[in-house]
Amino acid sequence: MFWRGPDYPKARPLLATAVLRNPKHLVAQWFLFQCELIDGDLSAARERGELLVKLSANNHVMILSWVRALVASGDLDAARAAIAQHLIRVDPTADRRNIGANHFIEAALFELVGQGDVSFETSRAMCRENDVTLIDWSKVEKADEIRAALKDMRAKVRNRDICIFGRGPSIKELEADPGRLHGHDFVPFVLSEYQEVAERVLAKVGKTPGLACMTSQVVVRAYADNLRALHASDDFVALTIPDFLDQQLRNSEEDRELAGQILSDPRRVFSYRCQAELNLPVPCDPLHFPTINTLLHALGLAILLEPRRIFLFGFEGKANAATGEYYYAEDYKASYMGEGWQNRTARWLWWDSFRFNHVAPCFINHLQLLHDVRYPLIYNVCKDSAITCFPRIGLDDYSTLVKENV
Amino acid sequence: MSAMGGVVRRLLVKIPLLAQVGARLNDLTNRVAALEGKVGALSSAEVSSNREWVQSTVEANLKDKIAALEERLAESGSADDARALRQRVRDLEDYLRLGGREPRR
Numbered sequence: 001m002f003w004r005g006p007d008y009p010k011a012r013p014l015l016a017t018a019v020l021r022n023p024k025h026l027v028a029q030w031f032l033f034q035c036e037l038i039d040g041d042l043s044a045a046r047e048r049g050e051l052l053v054k055l056s057a058n059n060h061v062m063i064l065s066w067v068r069a070l071v072a073s074g075d076l077d078a079a080r081a082a083i084a085q086h087l088i089r090v091d092p093t094a095d096r097r098n099i100g101a102n103h104f105i106e107a108a109l110f111e112l113v114g115q116g117d118v119s120f121e122t123s124r125a126m127c128r129e130n131d132v133t134l135i136d137w138s139k140v141e142k143a144d145e146i147r148a149a150l151k152d153m154r155a156k157v158r159n160r161d162i163c164i165f166g167r168g169p170s171i172k173e174l175e176a177d178p179g180r181l182h183g184h185d186f187v188p189f190v191l192s193e194y195q196e197v198a199e200r201v202l203a204k205v206g207k208t209p210g211l212a213c214m215t216s217q218v219v220v221r222a223y224a225d226n227l228r229a230l231h232a233s234d235d236f237v238a239l240t241i242p243d244f245l246d247q248q249l250r251n252s253e254e255d256r257e258l259a260g261q262i263l264s265d266p267r268r269v270f271s272y273r274c275q276a277e278l279n280l281p282v283p284c285d286p287l288h289f290p291t292i293n294t295l296l297h298a299l300g301l302a303i304l305l306e307p308r309r310i311f312l313f314g315f316e317g318k319a320n321a322a323t324g325e326y327y328y329a330e331d332y333k334a335s336y337m338g339e340g341w342q343n344r345t346a347r348w349l350w351w352d353s354f355r356f357n358h359v360a361p362c363f364i365n366h367l368q369l370l371h372d373v374r375y376p377l378i379y380n381v382c383k384d385s386a387i388t389c390f391p392r393i394g395l396d397d398y399s400t401l402v403k404e405n406v
Numbered sequence: 407m408s409a410m411g412g413v414v415r416r417l418l419v420k421i422p423l424l425a426q427v428g429a430r431l432n433d434l435t436n437r438v439a440a441l442e443g444k445v446g447a448l449s450s451a452e453v454s455s456n457r458e459w460v461q462s463t464v465e466a467n468l469k470d471k472i473a474a475l476e477e478r479l480a481e482s483g484s485a486d487d488a489r490a491l492r493q494r495v496r497d498l499e500d501y502l503r504l505g506g507r508e509p510r511r
Binding site: 094095096097116117120129130132133134135136159283308309361365372374375377378379390391392393397401404 | 452453456459460463464467468471490493494496497498500501504505506507509510
């Protein structure tokens, strides 16, 4: 997306000129709206959002955009009124082999305005019939291999806790007191910050990662040696990556040897489809994960493995208001600076968490409804996190929860 | 020319235009009807095919579900099951107490 790239500051004035020349240019208006929303210029975004809906004659994407601006500005009543007035609902049961973007948008819209029950019913109508899942494995490439792999992975994880580690500043608290993790039987799940978590947290309690999710070729290359070592470990369950990265690694001359080493055992690799932000898993595409962020993808696999509980550590989902700090450890941040990630600013994190908070519950609903997995109990161990769709607890709450026995 | 003559002349000019518009409207109406007919036929075929797909998918998934349940039943002892169930209830209570959302089904 251009608003994450280095030329972002140039975009807004150019788009403003474009819409002055042609106010009916929907694409220019929409991109300008996105700039306003991500920049936090919410009154401008609200006005333009309404215009988008008028110009597009109630297009679902434009309704979602406007409603996002209304919710972001705290006006839930206006957001609900906009949906009531403009949303022409599609019949989710008409043909569930061809569920389209408008269906997902409806589920996301209702979740966004705090109508979780309506959102869930919308999703249930897409995913189930007479309360039986409509998952269609015949539409999934290598379905038997994937189902067998999931069964193997589930045997190692089911009914155990999973801890997923990020690198938000709150991870410092755990690094300072790693003993909190002692005595807790959990499967460690690391993301793109593999080494930092493995060295500064897990090694202190004698653990190595059991699950890893990576979504960038750069990150996989950076941790190639670690991933090779993991594959030799009995404790390792699986590496999960999006389909496009799977293809990149297998097809690249430079990565072919590495791919042969870390992707050759189908029981230890979980590759999910990842094509669009709002494409939730549906009957004929049950392993599609929305392209929002790596945490969402990690959660996807974690939920499919039916753990007892999932704990998130180090996920602030926002920059510190006073210091601007958003990733802990300058060395880690610096390692990304050269890779074009320097524009991952505080505003981008705001946008990331804002979307996550209404897309993640829909995503979880769809996984649960399609794959017949238990409702996942997910805790965010960061009381001040901007990721608010799971209960936010402190380290003391975590310690109490994991020490309690039935 | 009298005022009446002017009106007649304007009407005479408009009649061919009205006829043209009428013909186009007629043509459009026919095309819309044809399209609606096609859509109707497609919809009915799709509805039937969708119904078959739903039925066969539900049957296949029910079979899978029963097989999985039987497998689980064979693997687990009743004491373990009871313990797991108690643990789940306790976990859910904790979850709701700490602000979690009630599971929907």
